[in-house]
Amino acid sequence: MSLPDILNQIFHAALYYLGLILLVRLAGKRLAGQTTTFDLLILISLGVTLQNVTLGEGKASAATFILTVFILHRLTALGCAHSPFLCRLVRGGPRPLVRNGRIIKEALLSEALTKNDLEAALRKLGFESVEDVKIAVLEETGHISAIRKDS
Secondary structure, three states: OOHHHHHHHHHHHHHHHHHHHHHHHHHOOHHHHOOOHHHHHHHHHHHHHHHHHHOOOOHHHHHHHHHHHHHHHHHHHHHHHHOHHHHHHHHOOOEEEEEOOEEOHHHHHHOOOOHHHHHHHHHHOOOOOHHHEEEEEEOOOOOEEEEEOOO
C-alpha cells in the first residue's frame, strides 16, 4: 500500500468517524440508554453501510481504517474530558423530563421518548408514579436519573 493510499484511507476513516458521530447525534440520546431492537438494528445497518463506502480493499486498508477510527475515538474521549464545549457538541447535554411530578411533554417529544418509555425507566429506578418524582433527567449517556420528592 503506497503512502497516498494510506493517507486516502485515513481521510476516509476520519469521514466515517465524523459520519458516525453525526448519525448518533441525529438519532438522539435515546439511542444510548433506551434503545429498542429496531433502533439498534437501524443504527448498525447505517454504520455498516457507511463503513462499506469508506473502507478500501485489502488488509492494509482495514488495519489503517481500524487504527484511525480507534485513535480518533480516543482523541475525542480525551477532548471531551478536557472541554465541556466539545463534550456537549459530541454527546449533547442532560435534559429534564419531569419536574415536580409533571412530565415536560416538549422534552419527551424532542428526545423521541414516549410517556411509556419514561414511566418504564422510572419504574426501574423504583418510582411507582411520575408524581413521586421531583426531577427526572435524560443524561448525556442516554440513561434517565431521577430524584424522589420529599415526603
